Amino acid sequence: MALFDLTLPELRTYRSTAPAPEGFDGFWERTLDEARAAAKPVELAEVPTPLRGITTYDVTFSGFAGQPVKAWLNVPAGAPGPLPLAIEFIGYGGGRGLPIDWLIWNAAGYAHLVMDTRGQGGNWRGGDTPDRDLDGAGPSAPGFLTRGARSPETHYYRRLFTDAARAVETAAELPGVDTSKLVTTGKSQGGALSIAAAGLLPDRVAAVVAGVPFLCDIRRAVTISDSFPFQEIVQFLRANPEKAARTFATLDHFDVVHLARRIVAPALFSTALMDTVCPPSGVFAAYNELTGPKEIEVYEWDGHDGGRSFFDVKALEFAASVLRL
Amino acid sequence: MALFDLTLPELRTYRSTAPAPEGFDGFWERTLDEARAAAKPVELAEVPTPLRGITTYDVTFSGFAGQPVKAWLNVPAGAPGPLPLAIEFIGYGGGRGLPIDWLIWNAAGYAHLVMDTRGQGGNWRGGDTPDRDLDGAGPSAPGFLTRGARSPETHYYRRLFTDAARAVETAAELPGVDTSKLVTTGKSQGGALSIAAAGLLPDRVAAVVAGVPFLCDIRRAVTISDSFPFQEIVQFLRANPEKAARTFATLDHFDVVHLARRIVAPALFSTALMDTVCPPSGVFAAYNELTGPKEIEVYEWDGHDGGRSFFDVKALEFAASVLRL
């Protein structure tokens, strides 16, 4: 890959031109209220693994509309609590997989809640949470970006963002967790969810980590990214050109640029200048909305793998510093 | 492409080794009975188009579990009825699109019912019928082959095959149709549905046309086809290897080899020897189960585009001959 987006100096000051949809805050407030009203107590079941240093629980909590959402809770075996908690969201297409897939935050002394992604997990890392789409929202391109795109009410990401916020709220019900030390974290779609959860619940989250986040400045991204998942939108609009305005009006509700604006906790973002999947202009568009303490790691030579474990180390250092561990 | 499957002489005698699932006939009888019990009368609404030689109706009929399914009904304008009816099913991923997309059977003097494909139509030709998956059947690979794969009851193709059979039954409610002259037709997934509908309702269908049909001899196809959609199964099993046996047990219910066996009407199939999407061994596996009058067009040099309008001409000639038009 070569560079393809704005230059780094341009990125530093780039702002998205997309206005927040009318009624944006009310839309989310209503959605979360409905989810809370339908919520049941979290369920935890310890599961055996060959990881003798970790205690793993199969978690079921109430997400969108009270629907059950799965997660793994990994806790360092025998650690004296309460512990800080990292709430992790997963990249596009993958589910929660196996407990063994998630060891980094435990190794750094955190409890770790890994939220399954509803409906995802069918084509790379497996998942266990169905996406109950009660309305039968109509044809969409393969994938999730246009699922239910006819309105914000029916869009897939309304349900998933709500799950993410509910995962944060569920922390208070988990044993041995210090709820003053919640970190949201994730990469790509997981980064978008990390931003979304922190933007929806700014009072609950103590630190935000978002690696190469997806769903930023969507209207621009779809004109410069040749890659999937953004190409799902192009596919859908080719098949259904009359739905373009409505589709973008819907997607605006899930552009995390508008949720980044509401974050108050310290935040660490990353972007990669050769990332054609989640273009750097989008990441900076979200980053430049942040008003609290913030840092961004810029990987000049990376694509969407942006930083890999270099960023993991940076994220742990950032979180330790913010949480004063 | 080069040849990659069995040789033509081998194909002529190839039989699938997959046994029909236990309870196969009962499964389908029960499914159809439930659909019929939930059915409402068909609705037709004339829609204006610039096609002055054709009268078009937007059709809504009751499919699986009584759920509404859309279709186009194109009738030669001013033609004296009753007319023979071609019931067309659509290739993978596409919806019913626009009435102008479907002119061939009208030009040959048929009424033409084009069934929309539930949930499809989001990435090439648009569709209008949602797939109501009330159970939230869990993660699947992008696409439809593994949607609801945990059991035959929940699998997507249970719903779609039922829609197809119901489309045939709906013919009796359409104005000006000669129900003794129903032809099921389609290519690829549409060919599979044409076989399925005729196998589910052997008494109703007068002629069967299936071009390069999909969903034939699935267990073999998935080991020799490098292409999508069969690769969806591979994707799903990579992410969920523990589900392999259950997934294939489910898919067996939708392998049209077992439904071809029940067809009694004259049938025309086609296959292409360089078709890596729907391998010729699968097509012959289904064809070699047919016990009634039958013909197969073998396109030696084609891929999955197998025959294109050469086959359309052949299909019209075949149908005219069977129906004695």
Place this chain on the structure above:
Amino acid sequence: MALFDLTLPELRTYRSTAPAPEGFDGFWERTLDEARAAAKPVELAEVPTPLRGITTYDVTFSGFAGQPVKAWLNVPAGAPGPLPLAIEFIGYGGGRGLPIDWLIWNAAGYAHLVMDTRGQGGNWRGGDTPDRDLDGAGPSAPGFLTRGARSPETHYYRRLFTDAARAVETAAELPGVDTSKLVTTGKSQGGALSIAAAGLLPDRVAAVVAGVPFLCDIRRAVTISDSFPFQEIVQFLRANPEKAARTFATLDHFDVVHLARRIVAPALFSTALMDTVCPPSGVFAAYNELTGPKEIEVYEWDGHDGGRSFFDVKALEFAASVLRL
């Protein structure tokens, strides 16, 4: 694909910088006069098809230098004439194929003349008209863009453009045609020919339809399109760099920007913003030369498939409006 050419606002005012070749009008006047002088009466032979609603004729008319050119004439069976006539030209590489391939205009009540493309039809839809290149014009890149590129006199498109104009003139010899209602139409190369025929015979054509037209603003297109057919020119100039100036001087005679300027009939164009085969700047370069009534459909999310049957519907509506059907 992502956007790659000018932005839509820039396209709206973009003008080609290529001047019309000296002697351009005389070149074409002389060419058409020679073709007319060599012309023989059109021949029609009815051909049987399974399309009972359409009467099909195998047409042979006199094209460039009086050479025989094939066409299909499809007429709605039993329609009272005289009928408006759509004269269709075909996309690059394809021939007239089968009568069943051409049903749209009949379904809308038109007689439909589909001109075969000399020499084309060997690699996707079959053709029946040889390209008699009497001079043996020398090596060219595979394809037609550089065939006979040593001079405008010997270039392939001189012959093909002349065939197209002669197809329009032939309409007067066809039975049951209302020659005041001739529409030229086509996509890609067919769109270029639609423009060319209307520009060569501005008094004969009542409406012009050109979908994603090829051969527009060639000198620019060849520097921004990575795709074939424009890459044929790059191939040829790599092998024969000393011929660059002469080749472009020749191609200027077939850049439809210069023929669009002569059109007086109402015209409908289309372009797609992700079309790398016929870049949108070229289409607008031609469109912006039109001085008569005009419309352009811009498909923001399409590639070279620009609009597909959405555009077909639009074209029928446009033609019906212009012809007051």
Place this chain on the structure above:
Amino acid sequence: MALFDLTLPELRTYRSTAPAPEGFDGFWERTLDEARAAAKPVELAEVPTPLRGITTYDVTFSGFAGQPVKAWLNVPAGAPGPLPLAIEFIGYGGGRGLPIDWLIWNAAGYAHLVMDTRGQGGNWRGGDTPDRDLDGAGPSAPGFLTRGARSPETHYYRRLFTDAARAVETAAELPGVDTSKLVTTGKSQGGALSIAAAGLLPDRVAAVVAGVPFLCDIRRAVTISDSFPFQEIVQFLRANPEKAARTFATLDHFDVVHLARRIVAPALFSTALMDTVCPPSGVFAAYNELTGPKEIEVYEWDGHDGGRSFFDVKALEFAASVLRL
């Protein structure tokens, strides 16, 4: 690439099953007689180059039907004659290019006649000889394999093979050439022409060199090669399936398996086991027909670049040995 064709032991005994067409010898005898009858004396014009060690002539000789064909004649400057002559034929798509492109045989002390390939030279190495196709033989796939495929009389390779034979006969008119020491040579299409010329004129050629020859065992090659040029035949038959039998009947006349059988001079062939363009089974099919002294170089790890200059060295050693230089 991995191995894809027969194993080496199988190749050693592989025979083509294609019978020679009826009237094969007469077809070629008549064709050559007509060419000879129309022939004019060769023309030579010295051309300046920066190659001070070589004298270069631009040659025009009479090929098929007496049509002019270009060649380069490179002679070591100041060498005392008469010299042995290498007659070189060129790979698919290329023309004679520049005199500087052809230095190997001169460096070994030969005069070197490089025949231009009619009609080729438009997409990689330039050419100067038009292909005069007086009959306008109809649409063909881009390229030359199906040009004029409706009959052996009109096929492109009838003209090109005749040019090659005439190039050999022309040697007698060239100054300073020892006509008892003529070597035909070439790679790929050039190898096929080397075989063809030697098979058509077995009495004139003293040694035959054919590297990875094309046009061998065509009916099999087209079913196992995914690559162009053989895929041209597949393209053509997809567009024109009704022409399959006639096309292969025509191509049989240009399958060099049937001409290899007539060679009496010592011959050196090469093949590469990973060559998907000219599969090794074809090369051995031709090689195994040779009845005179013969050698074959088998490059186990090469694709169609088979041996490169390793084979050039081998070819020079072989020729020196046969010609007792």
Place this chain on the structure above:
Amino acid sequence: MALFDLTLPELRTYRSTAPAPEGFDGFWERTLDEARAAAKPVELAEVPTPLRGITTYDVTFSGFAGQPVKAWLNVPAGAPGPLPLAIEFIGYGGGRGLPIDWLIWNAAGYAHLVMDTRGQGGNWRGGDTPDRDLDGAGPSAPGFLTRGARSPETHYYRRLFTDAARAVETAAELPGVDTSKLVTTGKSQGGALSIAAAGLLPDRVAAVVAGVPFLCDIRRAVTISDSFPFQEIVQFLRANPEKAARTFATLDHFDVVHLARRIVAPALFSTALMDTVCPPSGVFAAYNELTGPKEIEVYEWDGHDGGRSFFDVKALEFAASVLRL
């Protein structure tokens, strides 16, 4: 991918036909003796990381010819020793990266030594150990398979296999390690090294884990794998065809089929039936040489990612069972 190698029943009994090179045991005995003679004491330096649950040491031990080789030693913080030790080898191209990249065995209660791969680590996961190639062994294809291929003495894998054996021997010098509980483990190249180390030091290793191992049945693999790294050999032999016999004679010394035969510890292998990088016939060729207790995980639908963390879980369970943890 589709299946491309032998069927599973064939694989179960497949044996490599490659004989062990003459003097094979002596070659390795001499090589190891020289390395031991040149060895210096291991060096450990604790390094800070944000992983509070793990103590990490930067290890430098003596590998081939006493050259320094880097490793990470990760030990569960505060765990009472002595601990079992997993010795991990890395896949092709990667270096030891960061300590955070290696958490699985720690989480299961092991000390974990991750050996850096000399010379690798320049194109995906970084490394820190140079490959000192004192002889300047001559040109090779990019990569390591043909580096020093002129003789077993100079080949890269002689050095790397020796490093791997020395890593096992170094375990005795590490603090808090139970040397009766050494597990060698790795995937792909790491799997080959796991086999090699255990075959070179059969008395030292208590359990062997080899996921989708590389370097098995090399002579066959290179004819059926289209992928790198085996294609490096093809590249090299194309450039240097005269070196084929010598190259394979060299590579035989590093075909782990011959080292698997010497293993006595219980072993767990894995293979994937769609793995074109390390074909399953090679893996079974090695597996079928094992004479001790053994298991093989066969992933039917995977490529070279064979099993991913499903296999990690299996490996931990296997090791716990063998070591009676």
Place this chain on the structure above:
Amino acid sequence: MALFDLTLPELRTYRSTAPAPEGFDGFWERTLDEARAAAKPVELAEVPTPLRGITTYDVTFSGFAGQPVKAWLNVPAGAPGPLPLAIEFIGYGGGRGLPIDWLIWNAAGYAHLVMDTRGQGGNWRGGDTPDRDLDGAGPSAPGFLTRGARSPETHYYRRLFTDAARAVETAAELPGVDTSKLVTTGKSQGGALSIAAAGLLPDRVAAVVAGVPFLCDIRRAVTISDSFPFQEIVQFLRANPEKAARTFATLDHFDVVHLARRIVAPALFSTALMDTVCPPSGVFAAYNELTGPKEIEVYEWDGHDGGRSFFDVKALEFAASVLRL
């Protein structure tokens, strides 16, 4: 390909912004002095070939640090000396191959010294010179661009540039060479070496030919080229991001922009506007530093094959003119 770099008018004035490294001249002076101090007399051994018009010597001369470097010396057989000498350097990845690969300069009357490229020759044209990297400089991306990148002292191109300069100095030891008529020449990497040798030894070289030279304006090239070899740097920095500054500081020593500045002999460069391997902005960056007589051939339609034998002819004409042959 389409155009992707600056426009031609912009290129004409483009200057690199990279400053020459501090101590640049001293670095090279010291390096060359050390090489000279370690040099031994050149060795020549005549080798037999089938090229009767050329006498070939296998040459061994002293390169970097006195290490032996191979070359071919081809001399027109029996030519009266002293002759001008062309010193040729080879493109990336290839070695000196066979004497038959190098005939152009001989044919024009030159003696021709073809320097082998240390370590290269393992994946396309074979080589015979090892790269003795005595320091074991650490992991690098496959290839040579990052080999030894930790400092200018250890970088591969320090050794190779020195070899090139030493090849020029070796000319004085070759029999029958007119040392006042030395031409350095090459393409791609060979072009870079041609510039480097002439810049290092400005007094020795009479004419410089550099076709599509590599290693120009490296810092920019790596951000606009999607192709290898420049992508090696991207690979390396992805794996080792902390080494970016040091790596570029090292590479600056081998950016031939800084050596072009020192050339005084007449120079001929070429570039191709669609060359994504060695972007035209880099070539002009070097060309625009030249202060002596200079010419540049711009191939508008070529990629990295830039000009092919058209450029060879131009190069011979240029050299003949400069040397007054």
